[in-house]
Structure formats: C-alpha cells, structure tokens
Amino acid sequence: MDHARILNFLNSLQNQDCTQQMDNSQCSKESLRSLYEKFTKEYSLQRARTLSREERLANHLTSNSLSYGEIEFTSLSMVFQQVQPNKGGVFYDLGSGIGKSVIAASLMHQFDICKGIEYLHSLHEQACKLKQEVEKQKSLIEQEMEQIGVYDYQQPKIEFIQGDFRELDWSDGTFLFASTTCFDPDLMKQLSKKAADLKEGSYFITVTKTLEPQIGWDLIKSIKVQLSWGLATIHIQQKKMIQVQQQQIQL
Numbered sequence: 382m383d384h385a386r387i388l389n390f391l392n393s394l395q396n397q398d399c400t401q402q403m404d405n406s407q408c409s410k411e412s413l414r415s416l417y418e419k420f421t422k423e424y425s426l427q428r429a430r431t432l433s434r435e436e437r438l439a440n441h442l443t444s445n446s447l448s449y450g451e452i453e454f455t456s457l458s459m460v461f462q463q464v465q466p467n468k469g470g471v472f473y474d475l476g477s478g479i480g481k482s483v484i485a486a487s488l489m490h491q492f493d494i495c496k497g498i499e500y501l502h503s504l505h506e507q508a509c510k511l512k513q514e515v516e517k518q519k520s521l522i523e524q525e526m527e528q529i530g531v532y533d534y535q536q537p538k539i540e541f542i543q544g545d546f547r548e549l550d551w552s553d554g555t556f557l558f559a560s561t562t563c564f565d566p567d568l569m570k571q572l573s574k575k576a577a578d579l580k581e582g583s584y585f586i587t588v589t590k591t592l593e594p595q596i597g598w599d600l601i602k603s604i605k606v607q608l609s610w611g612l613a614t615i616h617i618q619q620k621k622m623i624q625v626q627q628q629q630i631q632l
C-alpha cells in the first residue's frame with residue numbers, strides 16, 4: 382500500500398471539511414471515513430453503551446474500568462499522522478468494545494493484522510459480526526482505495542478475542558491502543574507491567590493517562606482529540622530502544 386497516500390488523504394480530512402470542498406455524493410464516494418461510516422452505521426455508540434450496561438448489571442460488574450465510550454475515526458487518524466509507523470506490524474485495541482477502532486485502523490494503515498481484545502461478551506459478539514460484514518466488502522474497500530491512489534491495498538487480517546487483557550498474551554503487538562480514561566490505577570499498573578514485554582520501538586497509545594513511565598516508554602507526543610464523551614488528551618508513547626542506547630554508550 383502506498384502509505385504516504387493514505388496519510389496525505391487523512392491529513393486532508395483534518396485540514397478541510399470535505400463537505401465544503403466537494404458535493405456530498407463525491408465526498409462520500411472518495412472518503413475513507415465515509416466507507417468506515419457505511420460499515421459501522423448499524424453499530425451505534427448508543428447500542429454499544431446499552432449492551433455494556435446490561436451485561437455489567439446482570440453480572441454485578443461494578444468496575445469503572447468497564448465503562449463504554451468510543452474514539453472517533455478522525456481522532457484515530459490524527460494519531461496515525463503523528464506516528465507514521467512502518468508498513469506491516471500488529472495493531473491491538475485493548476478493550477476493543479464493538480470493534481470499530483480495529484476496523485478504522487485496518488483502513489488507515491497496512492498492518493499485517495489488526496486485533497481487538499474485549500472483556501464483555503455482548504460487545505465481542507458485535508465486533509465479530511462487524512468483522513464478517515467488513516470482510517465481505519473487500520472489493521469495495523479496494524475500489525475506494527484506488528480512488529485515493531492506493532493500488533496495492535491488502536486488507537489486514539482482523540481478529541477479535543474475548544477475554545481479559547490482563548491475562549492474555551499481546552506481546553506480538555507493535556502498535557497498541559487502549560482507551561484508558563476510566564481505567565483504575567491498579568489496571569493501569571497491570572497494563573504497564575505487561576507492556577514491558579513489547580518489542581522495542583513499539584507504539585502504545587493511551588487516553589488521559591499514560592503508561593507508568595518507569596517501565597521504559599518515551600512520551601512522543603500528546604494531542605487533544607474528540608472522543609464520544611468529549612475532548613481528551615491522547616498520549617503517544619514509544620518503547621525505548623535500549624540496545625541502541627547501550628551501543629551508543631559503548632562507542
């Protein structure tokens with residue numbers, strides 16, 4: 382995939398309101414965001430919140446960490462413009478809800494695989510349904526990619542896993558996202574501890590809170606973006622390149 386073309390296109394989403402620049406039909410045809418919106422139309426925030434609330438009530442799950450909210454497509458695209466990761470790699474959304482950000486990531490960057498881990502069964506089921514629908518639209522995605530000049534698009538594999546990310550292995554991740562605003566201090570501690578197993582140079586994106594700094598992460602940038610509950614700060618962290626630093630010291 383010509384990654385630069387997708388980035389340029391995502392940039393243009395930021396810098397212009399395309400509805401002002403083109404007529405609506407052209408805009409909806411040409412926009413990755415429109416494609417994403419088409420796929421996720423039936424997967425509303427409201428419905429996800431209701432499913433989450435019902436499952437938590439039924440199972441007496443009172444932790445705030447399980448609160449539901451979503452990152453917007455444009456906000457996630459701002460992260461990709463800042464980071465510009467290399468082609469390939471493994472994307473994770475830790476606490477992936479109904480899977481929308483995993484689908485968004487699969488459209489924004491040529492990862493090898495995009496995975497989501499979600500604790501609540503009802504949300505995981507929705508994510509699996511969404512995955513099936515998106516995979517059926519492979520040729521439509523390729524057509525839309527061609528319209529923005531990307532001729533070698535290969536849809537990343539998509540995988541949703543039901544479970545607790547504190548217990549599962551995600552050490553193959555190279556680009557990780559966790560919407561951590563409501564995660565309690567103990568969960569942040571466990572997340573930071575497990576993140577220590579990730580490869581050097583991996584990116585970890587968190588919201589409002591950062592990983593525990595002593596675990597070996599550099600804070601690359603913090604940006605204010607829109608989430609479903611309002612403006613929040615996204616922190617882009619990168620795992621320190623310890624070996625390179627040590628070699629430099631030896632020289």
Ligand SMILES: C[S@@+](CC[C@H](N)C(=O)[O-])C[C@H]1O[C@@H](n2cnc3c(N)ncnc32)[C@H](O)[C@@H]1O
Binds near residue numbers: 449499500504
């Ligand atoms: C704020 S929502 C984010 C949804 C999605 N990532 C997004 O940004 O659009 C946080 C999600 O994390 C899930 N979650 C919280 N703790 C978890 C854990 N230990 N393991 C897996 N999922 C978890 C919650 O159930 C919830 O769906």
